Amino acid sequence: MFGLFGKKEGKAGEDRVAECQKKKDWAGLAKAYYEMGVSAMEAGDLEHAQLWLHRSDTIYSADDDVYEKVGDKIADDCSDRIGRLEAEEGLLYNAVPAEISEKAEELSEPQVRIWGLLSAARLAALGKRLSGIPGCEVLGELGWAVDMMARSLQEPPTQEEYQHLMDVCNGLYALNGKPGYWCGQIDVPGGAPFQVFDLNGMMGVEQELSGFIDSHLRLIAALSQGVEDPAAAAESDIVGCTLLPDYYVRTGGGRLEEVPQIRAELERIQSDYEFVCDGLTWEKVGQRIAAYQALDILAM
Structure with a gap:
């Protein structure tokens, strides 16, 4: 499954991507990823199709000029293919979020929020390392953001803290439109380099x-005003984002469900679910968050 191309074709695809990155030819990069995704999909390799097509979509969706150069024909076909992939129940990309969403329905709103905070905490160490890449500095704020959100569930934040968290929120939203996101990478001890673009899986x-x-x-704003805001409801989408499947698909890690790091994360997600169901205390939550923030989720 993970031998997407023959050696010659695979090398050609890698060379084309590298050349586009070097020239900062973002439209060319989007087209290269699109063609790689189409080839994978036609070969029945749906995980690589998911990887490459989503990368193409992310690039041309971030800039109107790039979109114009890519053209409606490619963009429309890419979107159509992504839609078809999202209907594939057997893909881990779809199966895990569906299971998490089902479990979240059994939880209260605070439990869902804490479940999400625990997953976000496990991204802090990786975010700190990625923050050294130009344009990706906001990822270094994840640890602070998780701590601040946990504290704010116990006492109101200051105006400065609230504004800082808003800046982090906006910075994360804008991140995938930056070249550092499309090209930057860090070394991984004992493994292949981790690309910032590997964050693109699981809907980004x-x-x-x-x-x-x-x-x-x-939620903070609604509580301060004594009102209810439906948009403040906690969602469980963040819970599965620690799986980082794009990294393991791209680097040929094998069947995703059998990758040791993914299996470990699935176990943590289940453990966290049981944790939030079992009489939460802020002391226990804080201890778990602190332990997770020191965790290297890419380690074997």
Whole structure:
């Protein structure tokens, strides 16, 4: 499944991507990823199709000029293919979020929010490392953001803290429109380099983080005004974002469900679910968050 191309064709695809990145030819990069995605889809390799087509969509959707150069024909076909992939129940990309959503229905709103905070905490160490890439500095704020959101569930934040969290939210939302997101990478001890673009899976980790923080900001505002805001309701989409499937698909890690790091994350997600169901205390939540913020989720 993970031998998407023959050696010659695979090298050609990699070379084309590298050349487009070097020249900052973003339309060319979007087209290259689109063609790689189409080839994968036609070969029945749906995970690579998911990876490459979503990358193409992210690039041309971020800039009107790039979109114009890519053209409606490619963009429309890419969107259509992504829609078909989203209907594939057997893909981990779809199956895990569906299961998480089903479990979340059994939880109260505060439990869902804390479940999400625990997952966000596990992204803090990776975010700190990625923040050294130009344009990706906001990822270094994840640890602070998680701590602040946890505190704000116990006592109101200051205006400065609220504004800072809003800045983080906005910075995360804008991240996937930056070249650093499309080209930057860090070394991984004992493994292949991790590309910032590997965050693009699961509907975009940084986008889910932004949405999660946005709902929290709305909650804080609603509580301060003594009103209810339906948009402040906690969502469970962030919970599965720690799986980082794009990284393991791109680097040929094998069947996703059998990748050790993904299996470990699935176990943590289940453990966190049981944790939030079992008599929460802020002391226990704080301890779990602190432990997760020190965790390297890419480690074997």
